[in-house]
Amino acid sequence: MESYKEISDALEEAGNDDSVLTVFTGYGDYFTSGNDLNNALRRSNGNLEDMITESSNVVRNFVCKFIDFPKPLVAMVNGPAIGIGTTILGLCDLVYASDQATFNTPFSKLGQHPEACSSYTFPRIMGLSKAIEVLLFNKTLTAREACNLGLVTEVFPDSTFQQEVWSRLKSYATFPKNCLALSKQLVRSVDNEKLHTVCVKEMELLIKRANSEDALNAIQQFFSRKSKM
Amino acid sequence: MESYKEISDALEEAGNDDSVLTVFTGYGDYFTSGNDLNNALRRSNGNLEDMITESSNVVRNFVCKFIDFPKPLVAMVNGPAIGIGTTILGLCDLVYASDQATFNTPFSKLGQHPEACSSYTFPRIMGLSKAIEVLLFNKTLTAREACNLGLVTEVFPDSTFQQEVWSRLKSYATFPKNCLALSKQLVRSVDNEKLHTVCVKEMELLIKRANSEDALNAIQQFFSRKSKM
C-alpha cells in the first residue's frame, strides 16, 4: 500500500511542477509485480474490514491521480507489467514498451476484478472481444500484441529502449508546455466524469468481493502453490 | 422467426444454469445464413403490419438477451456469418473463428439497416471508416480481417478449430464462476443502457422502412435473381 501512496504523492507533485511531461517507469527487470498479496495479508491481523476499506481508498486515490493528471503522462514499460501495472496504462497518454515487456492481468485466478478503469478503457482501446480475453481470462500480451491492439504506442528493442525513448522525450519536452497540457485536458475532458464513476464502481465491486469464497480460495491456492515452489 | 425464439429461450436458460460460460455455434458449413426472407414473406399472407410488429418484437427480444447475458458468452464462428450472425458478434464476449469463416452484412442491397446494436458496436470496435464499409456497403470480411479489426478474438485453422477452441474453453471453464460473471457485468454495465436505446432505435427504423419502396424493390430483385439461378 505504501507504494501506491508514494506514487500518488509523486504524481501530485509532478502535476504541479514546471516540467512539460511526466514519465514513470519500473526499476530492474519488472515494470510492476502486481499487488503484493503477502503484504496485504500480513496487515490483516487488524480488523479485516477496516483494512479493506482503507486499502481501497488508497487505490482509488491512486487511480484518480491518473484520471486527473493535468499534463502528458508517459509510461515506459521496461519489462513484465502485471495487474494494475497493465490496467493503469489505459489512462496513460503515451506508452512506450521494450520488446521484453509483457502485459498480464491475472484477476480471475485470484478472485479479483478489473480496476484502474480498465473495465472501461480496455474495450474502447482494443474492442470488447480482445479486452475480455485479457481482463477475464488472463491472456498475456506480448509488447507487439499490445501495440497492435493500441494499448502501447510503440515498441523498441530492449537494448536501445532507454536511449531511444529518452531521446524522443527530450525532443517532446521542447514543445510548448501550456499548449500540451491544454490539448491533453481537451482530449481527456470528455471521458473524465465517466472515468471517475467507473473507478468508484470497480472499487465497490472489489470491496464487496474481498471476503468472497472465490477470492479467499484463490488467495489460499496462490500461497499453497507458492509454498510448494 | 422460430429460430430467434428458440435461441432466446436457450439463452434465458443458459443464463440461469450452473455453467461458467455459454457457447453458441453453427451446424454444418454455415454459422448463420441470415434472416430467412422466404419464411418472412410466406407469413405475409396475414396482416403485413401485424407481422412486422410481431417479428420486430421477436428480434428485439433476441438482441436484448445478448445485451443482458449475465455470464461470458462465446461465439464459435465455424463458417460464413451473414446478417445478424455477423452483427450480433459485437455483443459477444469472445469470438473465435475458423479461417473459413467470413463476415457479411448485405443490408443495403436488401433495403435493410444495421441491427443487433451494430450501428453502435461496430464503429467502436473497428472505427467509423471501416464500420461504414461493412454496414452500409456490403464489404465481406475474411476471418483474418475481422480479427485485425477487433471483431474476432482469434482465428484458428479450420482443421483444428473445434479441437483447439474447445480445449481452451475447457480450461476457461475452470475459472471461478461468480468472479467471471461479475467482471463481465462490470465491463458491460457502462454500455448497457445505451445498447438498449440503440436496439430500440434500430428496430424502429426497420419497422418504419419495412414497407418502403427500397425494401420491396430489393426483396423483389433478390427473388428474381434467385429464381433465375
Place this chain on the structure above:
Amino acid sequence: MESYKEISDALEEAGNDDSVLTVFTGYGDYFTSGNDLNNALRRSNGNLEDMITESSNVVRNFVCKFIDFPKPLVAMVNGPAIGIGTTILGLCDLVYASDQATFNTPFSKLGQHPEACSSYTFPRIMGLSKAIEVLLFNKTLTAREACNLGLVTEVFPDSTFQQEVWSRLKSYATFPKNCLALSKQLVRSVDNEKLHTVCVKEMELLIKRANSEDALNAIQQFFSRKSKM
C-alpha cells in the same frame, strides 16, 4: 477562410441534392495544406478579436456540416493531409488514401489545439496512446499506418488510386439512396450531440488561446523559419 466557406456551401448543396454519396478530394499533389496562416495574419490589420471570433465561427460552421452531413461522405486523400485536412477525416464515412498520402497535425508546434472533433474521434478510432502522439506530438502517419489505426478505410497504389476508387464509388452509387442515408444517420445519431458539444469546446479553447504567448511565439518562429528558406 474563404475556402472553409466555399466547402461549407458545397456540402450544404450536396447534402440536399439527388446524389447517393458525396466525395471530396484535393487538387494537385496535396490533399490539404493546413490553415493558411499568412492569410489569417494579413487580415489581422483589422480588429484582432473580431477576426478571431469571425474565423472561429466559420470553422465551427464548417465542422458542423461534416457532423450533420445526411448521406455517406467519402474522402479521397490524394496526397499529404495537414492539420484540419487530417482531423476532419474522423468525421468522414469512408476514407480512401493513395499510398503517397501522409497525415500530420502540427498543432503543438504552432501553439494550436486539436479541432474538427479529433479530440473525441481520434482516441475512439485508434486508442488514446496512439491518438496523443498524433494530436499532441506531431507524429506523421503514413497511409498504411493510418489504415492500420482505422483512420483510413483502404490504401491504393498512387498510380491506380483515382481509377480504382472511382470505379468502386460508381458501384456504391447504385445502392438505394434512402437506405444508405438512413443507415448512416442511424450510425452517427448516437454521437451527434456529443460531437457538437466537443466542437464548441474545441473552438472555445482555440479562441481563448489565439492570443497566448505560446501561439504568438510559435507563429513568429514559423514565419522566421519560412523567411530563412
